[in-house]
């Protein structure tokens with residue numbers, strides 16, 4: 041493996057020196073910005089810049105002592121630097137040519153696909169397509185017919201099958217509690233489906249070690265909620281940073297943010313009515329078939345569901361409701377306790393520091409119409425958005441990072457699931473009712 045990565049690094053060099061394919065991000069830079077003073081003013085300035093979508097993309101917002109990450113068009117870089125100087129902000133260039141980074145990554149991913157073709161298992165060597173992920177769960181269902189169940193729960197706008205995998209311990213007990221997990225809401229956050237796949241592998245293929253996690257709980261996982269967007273990001277380096285769905289939203293623009301499209305405080309703060317915006321809420325709540333599918337799943341498991349977990353990147357955050365307001369739910373202590381279990385487990389495992397807290401307060405802005413608030417409101421007592429760590433230019437950890445990222449995330453998820461299990465034990469039904477064999 042070491043030799044292989046060495047070869048890959050060498051081909052990387054020859055690629056960047058020779059075949060410099062240009063793309064629309066050529067010359068874009070990503071800045072990391074911090075400010076010791078006047079942080080509130082600077083935060084407002086960044087929010088304003090984010091509205092100039094042809095020139096700026098604020099990858100992650102600014103709050104307190106945390107660095108913001110801003111991608112800037114070549115034509116605006118001089119102005120941006122002047123503006124930051126005016127605010128006495130400190131800034132570093134963390135990517136001097138986003139176009140080059142994305143082209144190199146695209147080439148690497150192409151080579152990795154050839155080097156590691158799908159062979160019935162999905163390892164952590166590379167990112168996988170939606171088809172490969174569906175094939176993988178189908179193969180698992182065939183191999184573990186008494187423990188793994190698939191269901192096609194809907195179709196994406198472009199007609200891709202959305203399939204859930206339900207993982208049990210095979211004891212055929214019905215009406216267990218449920219953990220509901222999804223990935224791939226946002227197209228470019230590839231580490232999210234990769235984590236869902238690793239979670240599936242662990243729960244299915246490592247039963248002995250994870251027996252307690254399947255004792256009184258079934259796991260229902262939809263690994264890629266937005267497959268049209270996910271596939272689109274894999275077609276070229278130009279499309280790598282696509283976030284939304286692929287349904288046309290106006291004559292000029294495509295896509296809705298599926299995580300602003302839920303019918304709970306829809307189109308309020310932190311969601312845009314502009315069809316071209318990255319966080320466009322859609323023409324109406326549940327305009328996107330992918331969001332409808334997820335909402336249906338949430339409702340169908342709401343009575344047994346104890347934890348809903350939606351995997352995103354980036355930020356190293358475990359966020360809980362509310363996201364539409366700065367208010368916090370009455371059960372904030374329960375949410376915090378479970379999030380803390382995940383935070384602590386990850387810290388002990390790898391030293392990665394996650395921040396935890398109510399969504400709006402922790403990220404510094406609201407995000408209304410999102411799935412986590414929706415699931416919590418529908419009855420899941422624990423509902424989290426997990427923002428995985430920063431990688432690459434932000435949303436694109438290189439393939440060489442997949443292994444450690446998915447493994448540390450799994451450690452956190454397992455710890456949270458164990459805490460949920462302790463806090464919400466399966467209600468003891470009369471023995472006859474509880475053990476129904478099918």
Ligand SMILES: [Zn+2]
Pocket residue numbers: 225226229352353
């Ligand atoms: Zn996301």
